[in-house]
Amino acid sequence: MTNHFNQSSCERFGPLISARVDGELELEVSKQLDQHLEMCTTCRQRMQIFAEINELVYSAATPDETAFFPVKPVEKRLAERHNKIGKSLMRWIPLAVAASVLIGLIITALPSGPTVTAEQIAMPLAELEMINDEQSESQAQMLKTLEFELRALKLELGSLNSESDSEDNSLEERKRVEETLDRLIEKVKQFSETETNQDNLF
Amino acid sequence: MTNEPALHLPCDTDASTLLEELYRRYAPQGTRYAFSMLRQFSDAEEVTQEAFCRLLTKSADWKAEELESRLRHFSPLFFATIRNLCIDVIRKNRRQRQVALDASMEPAAKSDTDNPQQLEAKVVVAMGQMPDQWADALKLKINGQLSYAEIAEVLDATHAQVRTWIYRARRHLETELEKAGITVGK
Known part of the structure; x- marks a missing residue:
């Protein structure tokens, strides 16, 4: 079939051909284009060229046969995002536990009775008893503070459990930390009670 | 090309579940588009995932009444985010990219x-x-x-x-x- 159209008239149909290749042409215009394509070999050829260009552009954006587009990694990334805040806090928990244990050990290692210096020996007995009372009081206060701190830590851990995702590993880890904290609280409590009993004996 | 079946999920589906479903649908095209811009598959993958994560984070701030319209227009939003991230990556690697292009432009x-x-x-x-x-x-x-x-x-x-x-x-x-x-x- 011969081409009855000049170049300028074909140029007019160019954008329509391009839109047709993309399946974006309105029905009315599509009919007009069909009429033109029936008679114009240049435009039919152009449509073929455009379709082939599509394939070229598409294959140019394909890395290679082996690298396919994975969907799974994003799930991992999302899980990481979900746990990000929780995990950053979780990182501090072992440190906080270690610090609490250390404080506990220092306190338990301290002599339970009041320490008396050479100057104090020379002091009258009444004054010495006053110092003794003050020291015991501050020690008991310290123990109370430690107990409260541990309880606060446990509460924080509890809120973490309810906020973040329930991954098996992190749950186990949290449970373990929780048990350690329970043990510590119990120890401090026992120590506190013994102290009070000793005080009562005097 | 975009004659995808409509997304049918229960009405009470939350935004993040819906977004994840949309991601599964659009991730391959998104990665391909990012790859066409960056020419580096790992970067393209990274950018697509980052775009999705950003939308997911943003979705937490969307009000209930605007959620539906936003998700209905997910693809333009997703691709616009990918495009912006790609532009950032290109800006960062402009020099490297220029060298690579110069080499490939040799007749x-x-x-x-x-x-x-x-x-x-x-x-x-x-x-x-x-x-x-x-x-x-x-x-x-x-x-x-x-x-x-x-x-x-x-x-x-x-x-x-x-x-x-x-x-x-x-x-x-x-x-x-x-x-x-x-x-x-x-």
Whole structure:
């Protein structure tokens, strides 16, 4: 079939051909284009060229046969995002536990009775008893503070459990930390009670 | 190209579940579009995932009444985010990219055009030589599989502009490939 159209008239149909290749042409215009394509070999050829260009552009954006587009990694990334805040806090928990244990050990290692210096020996007995009372009081206060701190830590851990995702590993880890904290609280409590009993004996 | 089945999920599905479903649907096109811009698969993958994560984070701030319309227009939002992230990556790696492009722009022997990789390289170079809007529109159409209306939303343009840009991009490619001795469609 011969081409009855000049170049300028074909140029007019160019954008329509391009839109047709993309399946974006309105029905009315599509009919007009069909009429033109029936008679114009240049435009039919152009449509073929455009379709082939599509394939070229598409294959140019394909890395290679082996690298396919994975969907799974994003799930991992999302899980990481979900746990990000929780995990950053979780990182501090072992440190906080270690610090609490250390404080506990220092306190338990301290002599339970009041320490008396050479100057104090020379002091009258009444004054010495006053110092003794003050020291015991501050020690008991310290123990109370430690107990409260541990309880606060446990509460924080509890809120973490309810906020973040329930991954098996992190749950186990949290449970373990929780048990350690329970043990510590119990120890401090026992120590506190013994102290009070000793005080009562005097 | 975008005749995807409608998304049917229970009414009480939360935003994050819905977004994840949308991601599964659009991730391959998104990665392909990002790859067409960055030419580095790992970067493309990274950018697509980052775009999704950003939308997911943002969705927490969306009000219930705007959630539906936002998710209905997910693809323009997703591709616009990918595009912005790609532009950031390109800016960061501009020098490296320039070197790579210069190397691939060296004239190849005619027999090289039989090699599909060489042919793809020519397409990439020709795409790089055209105005950004033309290339973007064509990439969003072919690789992102978006409709003209969606592309117009991503590129902040009119429907007619998108149609013209895509046509010009195709004509440019046709001319450049012809210059390189590659005949298409014959």
